[in-house]
Amino acid sequence: MRLRDKRALVTGGSRGLGRALCRTFAAEGARVAFTYSGEDPAAADAKSFRVSVLDTEGTERMVRELEEAWGGIDILVNNAGILQHLPLALLEEADWDRVMDVNVKGAFLTSRAVLRGMIRRRSGAILNIGSRAGVKMSEAPIHYCASKAAVVGLTQSLAKEVARYGIRVNCLAPGVLEDGVGRGLPAHRLADYLKYCSLGRLGTLEETARLAAFLVSDANSYMTGETVLMDGGV
Ligand SMILES: NC(=O)c1ccc[n+]([C@@H]2O[C@H](COP(=O)([O-])OP(=O)(O)OC[C@H]3O[C@@H](n4cnc5c(N)ncnc54)[C@H](OP(=O)(O)O)[C@@H]3O)[C@@H](O)[C@H]2O)c1
Secondary structure, eight states: OTTTTOEEEESSOSSHHHHHHHHHHHHTTOEEEEEEOSOOGGGOSTTEEEOOTTOHHHHHHHHHHHHHHHSOOOEEEEOOOOOOOOOGGGOOHHHHHHHHIIIIIHHHHHHHHHHHHHHHHTOEEEEEEOOGGGTSOOSSOHHHHHHHHHHHHHHHHHHHHHGGGTEEEEEEEEOOBSSGGGGGOOHHHHHHHHHHOTTOSOBOHHHHHHHHHHHHSGGGTTOOSOEEEESSOO
């Protein structure tokens, strides 16, 4: 029960890694709410909000609602993210903008909304979900890699700015996972990844969520501004 009595908001929690984060955090004792943006009736429940990370007003409203219901938010995971498997020649300007917007601007807008309360309460933990593709040379689309590298910069700079309020900001950068955005990976890329991965397999959503739960917990009290790579040793 590492997250007993914690109140956590996870963006993009309707499936993939976000859903695993919600389940693991709840199993560790946290109250959990999550967002999603698409048509997903299965995602609609009492703790979910259909609000895009790019909807500034909707995000602020949701944060106010949650703070009224819970009295505050202790943990934010900026997990919502998108990936398109496109080579440079086929990349439209609109594709670039969409990926940069959801993956980077979304984390900025949600963090800004949640941080006001965290700063007032002088405590909190934010975890940004980055990617190995933002840290190491990877055969992945340039807009995705650029967006995930930006998440590393955002993590460092935000961590510096809010450390004085007792708030920690870190980034978890997974390699290829068994589900989620890794699904559409071309076969040759998957084979290549597995060939160079020391552990010889893809990461699971659950093991990623377990590490995330530790990173946002009070047990991880002296780490901030850090990006933790979790890729089975590629
Ligand atoms: N899976 C991997 O191999 C892997 C590896 C490294 C990093 N990551 C990162 O892990 C994070 C989660 O990815 P995933 O693999 O779990 O992907 P996924 O299965 O496609 O899930 C993405 C989640 O984000 C939500 N989402 C997408 N756009 C959104 C928006 N504008 N506003 C709010 N929610 C939005 C989706 O719901 P809606 O579509 O309904 O909005 C869904 O709940 C991403 O940041 C991804 O880059 C994944």
